[in-house]
Amino acid sequence: MMRTKIWARRLFVLVLLAGAGLWAADYIRHHPEDMPWTALDLRDPVGVFTGQKLAALTGDGALCRTLLEDADIAYRALPAREAGDRCGYRDGVSLIVGRGIAHRPGEAALSCPVAAALAVWEREGIQPAAMRHFGQPVVAIDHLGTFACRRVNGSETGRWSEHATADAIDIAAFELADGSRISIVEDWAGPEPERAFLVEIRDRACGLFATVLSPDYNRAHADHFHLDQAARGRLGRSLCR
Ligand SMILES: [Zn+2]
Known part of the structure; x- marks a missing residue:
């Protein structure tokens, strides 16, 4: 028994x-996008390792540009730029915006991994959230710049900013198809649905960029989202606040 x-x-x-x-x-x-060992494909939905794979493209400009091409993300390769010892970029691109989201005030020089993450964020994060909250798409992003030869927070000493290698973008506002504008400085602590939209897309960016800083981080970020692909070691921990 x-x-x-x-x-x-x-x-x-x-x-x-x-x-x-x-x-x-x-x-x-x-769900190949959720496995750490599968190759990155920018057409896939965002998986739990997508952010680490995007950040790992740093230093492999050829692979990064191939992934943009495979996903039909139009770009222009920029000539290498040298600006002093610590500043400049080799694998810079700018995204060519057709009928998608315009980047204002103009074409921005971006490291390829930032450009790739931005394109996926627009498609998988910003537009679905805009449709859900406002019933219309975002047509333009206002940015405060990408490349700037400076240290973190513009200090005289200390760590160099990811902006020094065009590995970052600061985003201030979003314009909807009907012309209304949602800005971080006005709407982060503002009424719904604007506030919910901004929080949601900030959270979605955290799965795609190594660093995402919003007004929740400090007062220096009260008027923009800072997004970058800083190297954070093999474990690929991201900073998201
Ligand atoms: Zn920044």
Whole structure:
């Protein structure tokens, strides 16, 4: 009697494990974007390792540009720029905006990993949120700049900013199709649905950029989102506030 019970329990556990294995295999097949070992494809939905894979493109401009091309994200490769010892970029691109979201005041020089993350954020984060909250798409982003040869927070000493290598963008506002403007300085602590829209897209950016700083971080960011792809080591921890 006792023996039968033990065998029945063993069989039950084996069936359970086999079921879990089949479920896992099926999940992996349908969600390659969630696996750490799969190659990045910018057409995929955002997975749990997408941000780390985007940041890891730093230093591999050729691969990054191939991924943009595979995903039909139009770009212009920029000539290398040298500006002193610590400033400049080699693999800069600017996104060519057709019928998508315009970048104002003009074409911005971006490191390729920032450009790739920005394009995915616009498609997977900003536009779905705009449609849900306002029933219309965003047509333009107002940015405060990308490349600037300076240290963090403009200090005289200390760490160099990701802006010094065009590896960052500061975004101040979004314009909807009907012409209304949602700005971080006016609407971050403002009424709904503007506030919910800004919080939601900030959170979505956290899955795509190594660093996302909003007004929640400090007063220096009261009027913009700072997004960058700073190297954060092998574990790829992101800073999101
Ligand atoms: Zn910044």
